[in-house]
Amino acid sequence: xxxxxxxxxxxxxxxxxxxxxxxxxxxxxxxxxxxxxxxxxxxxxxxxxxxxxxxxxxxxxxxxxxxxxxxxxxxxxxxxxxxxxxxxxxxxxxxxxxxxxxxxxxxxxxxxxxxxxxxxxxxxxxxxxxxxxxxxxxxxxxxxxxxxxxxxxxxxxxxxxxxxxxxxxxxxxxxxxxxxxxxx
Numbered sequence: 557x558x559x560x561x562x563x564x565x566x567x568x569x570x571x572x573x574x575x576x577x578x579x580x581x582x583x584x585x586x587x588x589x590x591x592x593x594x595x596x597x598x599x600x601x602x603x604x605x606x607x608x609x610x611x612x613x614x615x616x617x618x619x620x621x622x623x624x625x626x627x628x629x630x631x632x633x634x635x636x637x638x639x640x641x642x643x644x645x646x647x648x649x650x651x652x653x654x655x656x657x658x659x660x661x662x663x664x665x666x667x668x669x670x671x672x673x674x675x676x677x678x679x680x681x682x683x684x685x686x687x688x689x690x691x692x693x694x695x696x697x698x699x700x701x702x703x704x705x706x707x708x709x710x711x712x713x714x715x716x717x718x719x720x721x722x723x724x725x726x727x728x729x730x731x732x733x734x735x736x737x738x739x740x
Contacts, residue, residue, distance in 0.1 A: 570684055571595045573725060573733045576649055583647045584608040585640075585671060586655035587615035587632075590622035596651065597628035607631040607647075609640055638666035645676045652683045656713060657705045664705065668717035677740040681719060683710040685732045710734035 570592050576599040584593050587610035597606035608619050616634045623630035635641050650671050656664050711722035711734045719736035726733045
């Protein structure tokens, strides 16, 4: 089909790849992209639920502020990666945004244990990682932390932590998208 005949969705690639729909119960782990969180929260609508959690209070506050400005309903939580303040088997979709490559192996493992706990059986986990990140968020991160995660990649890491059918969906626009499901 000719490019001028294709319908533009007007959505960012990350929103499209997430596949969040009306009525979904969504959790975003990592608040480094507040606009993405607001856009995803808008997708769940009044019949769904959208929540975001991060260990950094300022990132959570920014996500809450942007969501409010965009008119999205969003619950926010500041919590360590190993103790998400949410009930088990609650969410249909969990999106982990730029967290796993930038925490040490122990925190990564606990984060994935918690994500597995709060995701409902048959629910989907989507990892969105930026490639070659630079800037203040990543200052002080050791190359050992990054290479540890890079060796397995997001899909290998998800498989190691109890998820099934893990695969890399795409690598586009400087982002890597990987998904897996929690066994039913």
